[in-house]
Amino acid sequence: MRIKFLSKDQIYTICLYSVGIFIKIFVMHRMMELGDNYFLVSLNNIITIVALLCIIFMCRERDIKKTLLLVNILISGIFFIDSMYHSHFFTLTPIHGIYQLGQLGPVSNSVISLIRPGYCLFFLDILILWIFSKKKKLSPVYISLKGKKVLPFFLIAIIIFSSLLTYKTNIDTEGIFTPYNLGAINYHAYDLINFFAKNPLDIDRVEAIMEILDKEEDNNKGFGIAKDRNVIVIQAESLQNFVINKKINDQSITPVLNQLIDKDSIYFSQYYEQVGWGNTSDAEFISHNSFYPSLKTFSYKAFEDNKFYTLPMLLKDQGYSTIAFHGNQGDFWNRENIYPSQGIDKYVSLEQLEGEEMIGIGLSDGSLFEQSIDFLKGIPQPFYSFFITLTSHHPFEIDHKYREIGIQDDYRDTILEDYLQTIHYLDREIGNFIDLLKEEDLYDNSIIVIYGDHEGLDMRDEETNELLTSFLGKPYEEDEMFKIPFIVHIPDSGLKKRVITAGGQIDFFPTMANILGVDLEANKVLGQDLLNTKDGFVAKQVHLTKGSFIDNDKIFIMSNDGVFENSRAWNLLTREAIDIEECREGYERALAEINLSEYILHNDLIPIVQKEGLSYILEME
Numbered sequence: 001m002r003i004k005f006l007s008k009d010q011i012y013t014i015c016l017y018s019v020g021i022f023i024k025i026f027v028m029h030r031m032m033e034l035g036d037n038y039f040l041v042s043l044n045n046i047i048t049i050v051a052l053l054c055i056i057f058m059c060r061e062r063d064i065k066k067t068l069l070l071v072n073i074l075i076s077g078i079f080f081i082d083s084m085y086h087s088h089f090f091t092l093t094p095i096h097g098i099y100q101l102g103q104l105g106p107v108s109n110s111v112i113s114l115i116r117p118g119y120c121l122f123f124l125d126i127l128i129l130w131i132f133s134k135k136k137k138l139s140p141v142y143i144s145l146k147g148k149k150v151l152p153f154f155l156i157a158i159i160i161f162s163s164l165l166t167y168k169t170n171i172d173t174e175g176i177f178t179p180y181n182l183g184a185i186n187y188h189a190y191d192l193i194n195f196f197a198k199n200p201l202d203i204d205r206v207e208a209i210m211e212i213l214d215k216e217e218d219n220n221k222g223f224g225i226a227k228d229r230n231v232i233v234i235q236a237e238s239l240q241n242f243v244i245n246k247k248i249n250d251q252s253i254t255p256v257l258n259q260l261i262d263k264d265s266i267y268f269s270q271y272y273e274q275v276g277w278g279n280t281s282d283a284e285f286i287s288h289n290s291f292y293p294s295l296k297t298f299s300y301k302a303f304e305d306n307k308f309y310t311l312p313m314l315l316k317d318q319g320y321s322t323i324a325f326h327g328n329q330g331d332f333w334n335r336e337n338i339y340p341s342q343g344i345d346k347y348v349s350l351e352q353l354e355g356e357e358m359i360g361i362g363l364s365d366g367s368l369f370e371q372s373i374d375f376l377k378g379i380p381q382p383f384y385s386f387f388i389t390l391t392s393h394h395p396f397e398i399d400h401k402y403r404e405i406g407i408q409d410d411y412r413d414t415i416l417e418d419y420l421q422t423i424h425y426l427d428r429e430i431g432n433f434i435d436l437l438k439e440e441d442l443y444d445n446s447i448i449v450i451y452g453d454h455e456g457l458d459m460r461d462e463e464t465n466e467l468l469t470s471f472l473g474k475p476y477e478e479d480e481m482f483k484i485p486f487i488v489h490i491p492d493s494g495l496k497k498r499v500i501t502a503g504g505q506i507d508f509f510p511t512m513a514n515i516l517g518v519d520l521e522a523n524k525v526l527g528q529d530l531l532n533t534k535d536g537f538v539a540k541q542v543h544l545t546k547g548s549f550i551d552n553d554k555i556f557i558m559s560n561d562g563v564f565e566n567s568r569a570w571n572l573l574t575r576e577a578i579d580i581e582e583c584r585e586g587y588e589r590a591l592a593e594i595n596l597s598e599y600i601l602h603n604d605l606i607p608i609v610q611k612e613g614l615s616y617i618l619e620m621e
């Protein structure tokens with residue numbers, strides 16, 4: 001006996017509504033370049049959609065067609081946004097992106113530049129469906145009585161099958177789920193659940209690194225070399241390290257920074273960015289807190305109600321006043337709300353400044369520096385001042401009069417030229433700022449600290465990669481992309497020191513505390529003082545798959561399918577491939593540090609860490 005659940009017409013209608021979704025899943029996964037996982041992951045995502053259809057058939061009998069249409073439009077919209085997001089960030093749009101919608105205004109040029117007409121094809125089947133439904137009335141869909149009895153069993157069966165597939169992924173990847181091993185639909189579902197879930201502490205893994213974190217350093221090289229001086233930190237937008245001491249057509253790109261490095265400075269030349277979803281703001285967060293940015297959303301949102309102990313707070317305890325300057329709206333990245341708990345007492349944002357010269361997404365760097373002088377003169381010394389520059393922000397557009405480097409031939413009118421022009425402008429304005437500080441008697445008793453917030457030129461963009469590879473004369477890869485300069489200029493110190501220990505923004509706080517001569521116990525933050533550490537270690541977490549790291553000799557790039565054995569690693573000097581097993585210890589350490597950090601911050605435990613130290617967190621469990 002043949003059981004008939006649906007008529008031919010009904011099947012035809014359902015297909016019109018849903019086959020497009022299946023095709024879109026394959027297309028999306030092709031765009032993401034899923035590799036070996038392509039078919040299995042796509043199958044698992046299709047199962048999810050089939051399960052969803054079953055639920056719709058069971059629950060929304062009256063509006064099945066309408067609901068199917070809505071689901072299709074929703075998925076098409078998500079894939080459209082995902083395509084743009086993936087083309088820039090090489091991952092899928094995270095759920096917390098919702099928080100950032102209000103902030104798209106100033107970066108709308110960057111967003112618009114990501115749209116490709118081809119992405120509209122995600123809506124093609126909806127258009128076809130609309131044309132069909134105009135020509136011919138599509139049959140209504142309803143489920144027969146027999147169908148209603150069978151559907152729940154079918155649903156259970158496919159859920160079990162899908163769970164088995166996901167369980168296998170879990171085993172293969174030790175629980176590191178990524179868009180590349182879950183697929184577009186399932187990753188979004190996972191991301192949504194994970195967003196609300198609390199991350200447990202992986203006690204065994206964290207215990208294994210406690211010895212490293214508790215390590216007491218005997219020597220105190222550089223302790224207090226800038227004691228009681230004013231601190232002027234410039235967190236420079238998109239400033240990468242490759243521009244330092246580099247020339248193009250015989251012109252220095254950063255003559256001012258090169259000069260600084262050459263005299264009265266410590267230059268950390270193996271320093272890397274470690275930002276998370278909050279980009280610029282996460283660079284601030286990790287540098288000031290020495291804890292990793294949130295994995296869920298930008299840290300200034302995720303932890304807005306937390307209690308912290310930051311570099312500005314440590315200095316406030318020493319009698320410093322604190323101030324931050326940024327030529328953008330005060331509420332961007334939630335700064336206005338969180339700065340008080342970050343220890344920044346005065347925040348001078350665009351609203352308090354004269355908008356006399358706007359470039360790109362905000363006030364020009366030159367104008368910001370110039371206008372800051374009056375504020376600096378007005379606050380009690382010593383002060384900790386923090387500048388967030390903007391002009392060298394993607395897409396690196398700047399007026400012709402500021403395009404001062406003559407660039408010819410291959411690099412002319414390229415993204416590399418735009419980048420170099422804005423960086424050159426930033427460099428020049430730092431020079432002008434230093435001149436102003438000298439004029440106002442604010443130079444001699446200050447230190448000027450400069451570091452890049454994050455990369456500006458993405459190696460995963462084909463054109464950019466080709467340009468940089470040719471410009472640098474070596475492959476443009478992750479180690480170069482994440483490398484940012486970190487310069488501590490101490491006027492009249494006679495220093496000319498280059499530190500080659502690998503470090504990252506997480507090390508900023510302990511390194512600065514040492515230089516400023518303030519005790520900070522090593523077991524109260526996750527970073528290390530780079531002047532007194534030999535074993536540099538930099539864990540990456542958001543823009544590379546969790547577990548990736550860089551140390552003094554090598555870089556380990558955790559495979560985006562979450563499988564350790566599929567990862568890559570190479571020697572930083574020789575660029576030769578390294579046996580992956582040599583990286584297991586670092587991989588474990590990266591995961592443990594990130595897990596511990598996330599646990600502490602999500603449970604608002606910084607005050608306890610400050611009192612008892614990091615290892616106490618394990619005792620609490």
Ligand code: GP9
Nearest residue numbers: 278279280281328332388
């Ligand atoms: C926004 C500015 C730029 O205020 O800091 O942020 P980004 O887009 O680089 O994260």
Ligand code: MN
Nearest residue numbers: 237238280453
């Ligand atoms: Mn930035």
